[in-house]
Amino acid sequence: MMPEKQAEVVKPTAKYRSQFRIYVDIMSVIQRENNQAKPTRILYGANLSHDRLIKYLEELKALDVIQESGTEDKTYALTQKGIEFMNNFRRVESFASAFGFKI
């Protein structure tokens, strides 16, 4: 007798992302878009919901690492502080990666 088909167990494939990692992902997307990124691009690039994106963009603006421009058609760019942060992050990421650690 054939066994009944069991219900598929959906395992989560995405790992938990820390707030720090989400900040970095958002800033990476902005950098990738030649430092002029529209919210939709960031939303898809950083894999975030609209509500969470708005929340994180506000936090990053408060940290003075990104700046908003435009009224109707908003774009986001990294500030000098944001560019310096990303440079430091790339260096730390490269260092940690040499030892096999992920950050």
Add this chain to the structure above:
Amino acid sequence: MEFIAFVIAIAIANEALKGYRLSKEKTLLYLNISFVLIGAGLLVDGLASFIVLVSGVRRGFLYPFAVGYSIYFVAQLLAYGLLVYAYIHQARSLTGPTLLAAAPILFFERNAFTELILIFLLVYIATQTGINYSMNKTSNSMLVFGAFVSLVIAHVFFLIFIVAPIFFPLAHIAQLVGFLLLLAMLVRVNKPS
């Protein structure tokens, strides 16, 4: 040689601390503490050897040499133990008691058995960095892998130098090569792109 290795170990610890301050990633804190411990051990061992060399190898002056090496040995056990914990921690979350389980190794005296524990820990770390290199294929991960392989070789030489004294200077050279490879990685990481 110990003083050069000490400076490199502190430079690695400093880079790991900067990384921890930026990312709050615990594995970088473990890396920092490990290299601070290795650096402190190297400094104490280097100073003790220096005192013995300056004062001439007389019976009374061999005591600081033994004490210095013992401190270095304990520092290495803790440091490499912590690095192993960091690799395991990255793979899966462990609780505090797992780390505490390693505490009894502190009370071992220096002998071939304890040296074997160090080699065992270093082989584990070298394997992890080797796996990382096989996946990343970057020059930096190759340098770190090479560094830990050199440190394994150094400790194997420290183990067998009783049989053939020639292995004692060879062990120090292998240890220095290991730290120089770590320095090369650090220079590459900080090189402006």
